[in-house]
Amino acid sequence: MKNVKIPRYIDAIPQIFFWEIDEFTILSACAITGAMLGGLNTPLGIAAGIFAAAQFKKYKAGGLPGQLNHIVHWKNLLNINPVYIRGGERRLFK
Numbered sequence: 001m002k003n004v005k006i007p008r009y010i011d012a013i014p015q016i017f018f019w020e021i022d023e024f025t026i027l028s029a030c031a032i033t034g035a036m037l038g039g040l041n042t043p044l045g046i047a048a049g050i051f052a053a054a055q056f057k058k059y060k061a062g063g064l065p066g067q068l069n070h071i072v073h074w075k076n077l078l079n080i081n082p083v084y085i086r087g088g089e090r091r092l093f094k
Contacts, residue, residue, distance in 0.1 A: 022060075022068035023053040 013020045019027060027049035034045015060067040072078045 019053060023057055025068065026056055027053040 013022065015021065016024045027046075030049030030052055031042075031046045034041045034043070034048070037045070056068070064070065069078075
């Protein structure tokens with residue numbers, strides 16, 4: 001039998017190091033952009049990513065878990081709900 005790590009809370013967001021997955025997404029996007037631009041932009045991209053992740057952490061402190069998914073769905077950038085395919089459409093009736 002294999003031991004399985006059970007999260008402390010059932011609805012806890014997965015973590016990478018000490019960042020939650022949505023904060024790490026912002027950090028990695030900034031770092032990859034800096035690396036693609038090359039040169040001095042690599043450490044600047046990492047620094048900007050750490051700053052942006054910290055700001056996003058402050059922003060979501062009083063909100064719901066997984067807030068980045070909700071923002072992306074609300075702006076109609078990613079389909080995360082199979083029932084409401086286009087989250088960016090604001091209409092009352094179909």
